[in-house]
Amino acid sequence: MSKNLVILESPSKAKTIRKILGSAYKIEACVGHVRDLPKSHFGVDIENDYEPKYITIRGKGDILAALRKQAKSAKKVFLATDPDREGEAISWHLMHALKLDEKNTERITFNEITKNAVKKSLKEARPIDMDLVNAQQARRVLDRMVGYRISPLLWKKVKKGTSAGRVQSVVLKLICDREEEIEQFIPEEYWTLELELASGEKGTKNTKLTARYNAGDNNKQELKTEDDVNAVIAKLKKSVFTVSEVKQGTRRKNPPAPFTTSTLQQEASKLFSYATSRTMRIAQQLYEGVDIAGEGTVGLISYIRTDSMRLSDEAYNEAVSFIKADHGENYLPEERPKYKTKARTQDAHEAIRPTSTTRTPDEIKKSLTGEQFKLYKLIWERFICSQMAPAVYDTLAIKISAGQGTKDEVVLRASGSVLKFDGYLAVYSKNEDSEKDVSIPPLSENDKLIAKEYLPAQHFTQPPPRFSEGTMVRTMEDLGIGRPGTFAQTITTLMNRSYVTKESRVLYPTELGDIINEIMNEHFTDIVNADFTARMESDLDSIELGETEWKTIIRDFYPPLAEKIAEAEEKIGEIEVKDQETDVICEHCGRNMVIKFGRFGKFLACPGFPDCRNAKPLFEEAGVSCPACDDGKVVIKKSKKGRKYFGCDKYPDCDFISWNLPTGEKCPECANYLVEKGRKKRIIACSSCTYAIEAPEKEDEHEN
Numbered sequence: 001m002s003k004n005l006v007i008l009e010s011p012s013k014a015k016t017i018r019k020i021l022g023s024a025y026k027i028e029a030c031v032g033h034v035r036d037l038p039k040s041h042f043g044v045d046i047e048n049d050y051e052p053k054y055i056t057i058r059g060k061g062d063i064l065a066a067l068r069k070q071a072k073s074a075k076k077v078f079l080a081t082d083p084d085r086e087g088e089a090i091s092w093h094l095m096h097a098l099k100l101d102e103k104n105t106e107r108i109t110f111n112e113i114t115k116n117a118v119k120k121s122l123k124e125a126r127p128i129d130m131d132l133v134n135a136q137q138a139r140r141v142l143d144r145m146v147g148y149r150i151s152p153l154l155w156k157k158v159k160k161g162t163s164a165g166r167v168q169s170v171v172l173k174l175i176c177d178r179e180e181e182i183e184q185f186i187p188e189e190y191w192t193l194e195l196e197l198a199s200g201e202k203g204t205k206n207t208k209l210t211a212r213y214n215a216g217d218n219n220k221q222e223l224k225t226e227d228d229v230n231a232v233i234a235k236l237k238k239s240v241f242t243v244s245e246v247k248q249g250t251r252r253k254n255p256p257a258p259f260t261t262s263t264l265q266q267e268a269s270k271l272f273s274y275a276t277s278r279t280m281r282i283a284q285q286l287y288e289g290v291d292i293a294g295e296g297t298v299g300l301i302s303y304i305r306t307d308s309m310r311l312s313d314e315a316y317n318e319a320v321s322f323i324k325a326d327h328g329e330n331y332l333p334e335e336r337p338k339y340k341t342k343a344r345t346q347d348a349h350e351a352i353r354p355t356s357t358t359r360t361p362d363e364i365k366k367s368l369t370g371e372q373f374k375l376y377k378l379i380w381e382r383f384i385c386s387q388m389a390p391a392v393y394d395t396l397a398i399k400i401s402a403g404q405g406t407k408d409e410v411v412l413r414a415s416g417s418v419l420k421f422d423g424y425l426a427v428y429s430k431n432e433d434s435e436k437d438v439s440i441p442p443l444s445e446n447d448k449l450i451a452k453e454y455l456p457a458q459h460f461t462q463p464p465p466r467f468s469e470g471t472m473v474r475t476m477e478d479l480g481i482g483r484p485g486t487f488a489q490t491i492t493t494l495m496n497r498s499y500v501t502k503e504s505r506v507l508y509p510t511e512l513g514d515i516i517n518e519i520m521n522e523h524f525t526d527i528v529n530a531d532f533t534a535r536m537e538s539d540l541d542s543i544e545l546g547e548t549e550w551k552t553i554i555r556d557f558y559p560p561l562a563e564k565i566a567e568a569e570e571k572i573g574e575i576e577v578k579d580q581e582t583d584v585i586c587e588h589c590g591r592n593m594v595i596k597f598g599r600f601g602k603f604l605a606c607p608g609f610p611d612c613r614n615a616k617p618l619f620e621e622a623g624v625s626c627p628a629c630d631d632g633k634v635v636i637k638k639s640k641k642g643r644k645y646f647g648c649d650k651y652p653d654c655d656f657i658s659w660n661l662p663t664g665e666k667c668p669e670c671a672n673y674l675v676e677k678g679r680k681k682r683i684i685a686c687s688s689c690t691y692a693i694e695a696p697e698k699e700d701e702h703e704n
Contacts, residue, residue, distance in 0.1 A: 005074035006108075007067060007094060009081050013113065016289030016297045017080070020118050026074065028067055030081075034060045035093040037140065042148050044141055050554045052141055056097060068098050076104055078125060083109035083349060084305055084485065085139070085544065088132035095128065102127070111312075112355045113289055113299030134550035135543040141554055142166055142536065146527060149565050153523075157572050158515055163497065166527065166536070167482045168490050169520050172499055173528040174475065175467055176509045176517040183660075183677035185463035186685075186692040191223040193232060195412060196453040197241060197400070199443065207441040208452070211400050211412035218411045229456045235410055239403035241449040247397040251417060252390040255424035257309040257339040258351035258383050261484030262477040264304075267382075269470030272374060273505060276469045276488035280304065282375045283352070292359075292367045299355055300364075301379055305485040306349040307477075309339040311387075315353055319387040322357040327426060333389045353383040385428035393417040396440040400449060416440035460690050466506040480534030501643050511644045514679075523568035526560070581607075588614045622646055624664040627673035628656035658687065667691050 003026045008014050011029040018027040035054040037043035045051045056064065071077050077100055079091035091107055094100070106125035110117040143166050150164040192212070199207040213232060215222040223229050259267070264283065268274040274282075283304040289297040311319075316336065323331050354376070361377035368376060400412040416438035422429070467475065473487045482490055491507075494500040499513030509517065517528070526532045536557075542548040584593045586606040593604045595618055606614040619635035626632030632650035639645060646661055648654040660675035663684060667674055672688035682695035 002073055002075040004076045004078060005070050006078045006080050009087070009090060010288055012285070013288040016113050016299055017118060019297050020113075020115050026070060028070055030067060030090070030094060031060075031063060033057055033090055033093065034064060034097050037144050042144065044144055046558070050141060050551055050558065052137060052144075054093065054096075064097050067094075071098050071100060074104075076106070078106055078108050078122065079128070080108050080110075080121070082305070083111060083303055085132050085136040086485065088129055089136035089140075092128050092130075092133045111349050112302040113287065114355045117355075131544050131546045135540050138543055138550040138553050139540055142557060145554075145558055145561060149561065150520075150524060150527070153565065153568055153572055154516060154519060157519055158512070162512070162516060164516070164520060164524070164527070165490075165493065167486060167533060168493050168499075169517075169524075169528050170481050170530050170533045171472065171476065171490055172494055172509070172513055172517050173521065174530070175472070175494075175500055175507050176514060178464060178466060179509050180679055180681075182463040182466065183679070184681050184683050186683060186694075187460040187462070187690045189224060189690070190459050190461065191226065191229045192457050192459060193223060193229055194455040194457075195236070195451050196455065197412075197414075197449040198452050199441070199447055199449055207443070209398070209414045209416075209440055209443075210455075211398075211414040213410065213412055217413065218409070226456075226458070232410065233454050233456070235408050236402050236451065236454070239406075239408070239410065241412075241451060242401050242404050243398060243443050243445055243447040243449065244401040244404060245397075245399035246443060246445055249395045249397075250420065251393045251395050253393065253423075253425075254390045255337070255385045255388055255428065256382065258311065258353055258386045259379060260307050260309060260351060261305050262307070262473045262487060264352055264379070265473045265488060266470040267378065268375060269468055269473075269505075271378070272371075274371075274375075275492075275502075276473060277492045278371075279375065280488045282371050283379075286372060286376055286379075290368060290372065292364050298359075300359065300376055301355060302351075302353050303349050304352055305483075306352060307341075307484050308349055309341060309351045311350055311353065315350065315357075315383075316387065318357045319384060322384065323388055327388075331389050331423065331426065333387075337387060339386075351383075352379055354380045357384065381428050385424040388424035388427065389421075391419065391423040391425045392421040394420045398440060398443060414440060466508065468505050468507065469502070472507060479530045480537050481530055483537065501639075503639075503643065508643050511638070523571070524564055526564075586612060586614050588612050619649060621649075622661055624662050626650065626654060626656050627662050627664075629654040632656070634658075634662055660685075660687070662687075 003024060005026045005028065006017060006021065008017060008027070008029050009032055011031065014027045014029045018025075021027065034057060036057050037052055038055050043053045043055075045053060077098075079094055081087035081090040081094075087109070088107070095102070095105060107128050108121040108125050110121040146164055146166040146169075151162065154162040154164060194213070195211050197209055197211055213219065213223070219232075221228055221232050223232070257263070265276045265279050268279040269276065283301065286300045287302070287304050289299045292298045292300075320332060357380070361373060361380050364376075365373050395415070395417045397415045398413065400414065402410040402412065418437045418439060419425075465471070469491055472491060476482055476487050476490070477484075491500075494513070495502060498510055499516055500507050501510055502508075520528045536553075539548065539553045543550045543553065581592050581594050582604065584604055585591070586593050586608070589606060589608050589612045591606055591608050591612070593614075594607050595602050596605045602618045602620070604616050604618045606612040617637070619637060622634040622636055624634050626634055626648040629648060629650060632648040632654050634646050634656075635649045637645055637647045646658045648656040658675060660677050663674045663676055665674045665684075666672070667686040667689060669691045670686060670689045672686055674684055674691075675687050676695060677683040677685055678695075683692055684695045685692035
């Protein structure tokens with residue numbers, strides 16, 4: 001008797017579904033995409049209204065042949081690829097590659113791999129949604145146009161193998177711009193002032209508190225220098241401190257929303273230092289199914305590519321029952337929590353949540369790997385806490401006047417809070433930024449205080465931080481660049497192509513990344529414009545909603561791109577970038593070695609390749625003497641991850657290194673060496689203290 005055939009993408013997911021549906025169904029996996037645009041050529045017919053030319057992906061022939069055989073004998077075929085645009089497109093490609101009969105083929109989707117969800121999807125089987133397919137086709141064609149039309153220009157200008165991408169080029173620009181902003185940053189000095197105060201005429205009581213001076217809080221003096229602070233302290237020492245206002249109140253701290261793809265990536269990066277790709281790999285395992293002792297293969301979490309914070313009624317009711325039983329009814333909010341979604345949210349799927357709240361992390365810990373347990377526990381706790389009552393704090397704010405009623409009156413403030421009801425923190429406190437109780441002693445208006453200690457502190461403004469993978473994901477989401485399923489892959493692609501490197505958890509552009517970004521900025525301003533890319537994402541959403549015909553987007557996009565490419569080709573020219581010969585002699589064959597550009601920048605290689613394969617690092621002289629030794633010269637080097645730095649040519653005898661180019665001059669304030677920062681706008685800064693000035697223009701800049 002013929003069986004129904006269910007085709008999925010993943011073999012591990014197939015294993016979980018097989019257990020759910022039993023022997024009446026044949027479960028097979030296509031192992032991802034089966035058709036795509038060809039790698040060897042453009043694959044989009046410009047003359048035929050931008051029609052894509054799909055081919056079978058190499059290596060998928062045997063898989064398709066086996067699926068075709070199964071489909072012929074199947075009672076019915078169900079296409080059960082992922083419930084998103086890409087999954088819909090894979091199902092559509094399977095329809096064509098397997099030549100399936102539309103009357104005998106249906107599409108099913110499920111947000112979680114559970115018995116109820118899978119069986120419900122069979123009852124709600126539908127035709128393939130061509131709006132979703134066309135949105136994915138449009139994305140694929142747009143990406144191909146950028147990648148395959150711009151990349152050859154980069155090959156001419158830089159080296160073979162370099163490439164551009166519709167989303168990755170924008171992200172690379174963000175990282176390069178942030179690095180430029182950091183290099184150009186000039187720190188500014190400022191001061192803070194706190195006072196330790198005590199009550200009583202002589203300050204002998206145990207009632208002590210810390211009050212802070214805030215400029216602008218009826219205080220005219222800004223604390224920019226030590227002299228400013230000393231002037232305020234001089235006034236305070238002549239004043240009587242009086243409590244002028246006491247405000248008591250409560251503050252509610254609401255729980256965080258359940259996870260979306262981006263917030264899960266951000267939190268895993270922050271708490272566990274997980275790369276975004278690692279987070280998605282572990283989450284995929286939890287979604288597709290894990291062998292749980294006593295249960296077999298079980299899907300533990302809902303679909304992992306989502307921008308929604310919505311929850312089904314079933315999931316919400318399960319959470320309410322668990323909270324009531326485990327913590328008590330007072331830990332439930334007065335009404336069902338609602339979380340505000342962003343304007344660009346597609347809301348196609350629920351938030352990421354456990355498939356069953358009763359499957360607690362500790363109960364299944366032995367069945368999970370260490371990283372699976374950590375991520376599942378994080379998702380489970382975030383889901384439970386999101387449906388709990390807010391934490392409540394008792395607050396106290398005190399205003400203190402020094403020299404009340406005089407022209408030299410100075411205002412100080414003290415505030416504190418004490419946790420009154422932990423609410424959701426009973427579940428999620430260890431994952432929140434720590435908020436310690438700050439007790440303020442009971443004081444009344446007109447109470448007198450004595451200054452016990454003055455605590456001035458010097459500070460300097462800090463440049464914006466470099467992006468971590470987590471903060472990069474948040475920025476991409478805020479700007480509307482890409483979609484949840486593409487965030488991790490975009491960052492991984494930039495690192496794999498050595499345009500960006502990660503050191504100490506933050507992202508730096510490499511020299512190669514800077515070069516690619518400079519060319520893209522010069523010739524393709526729209527491609528690297530975040531607003532333009534965000535509008536393109538909105539256009540893709542409109543295709544998905546059936547509001548726009550997909551080729552309309554392509555017709556509007558390609559002609560201006562073709563014009564830009566033609567202009568860039570004319571400017572760049574058909575110039576063959578020849579290898580620059582040096583006076584360094586190859587010790588193996590005696591030829592003059594040449595400069596080549598590799599994955600991590602320039603290096604020396606023998607021109608006799610492949611007969612002679614000699615190669616070694618190229619240390620270009622920076623044009624200044626080493627600040628650390630008498631006879632060394634500063635040379636340009638590369639770290640293992642491709643990041644440029646400056647070192648002494650006498651290494652290892654001299655271990656001088658600097659991330660910035662030394663100028664050869666000494667700091668006028670501390671006598672340490674000065675360095676040059678920035679590319680567009682240069683800054684001369686001290687390598688040790690906060691001294692920094694704008695660099696004078698070079699002579700050739702005046703000439704230009």
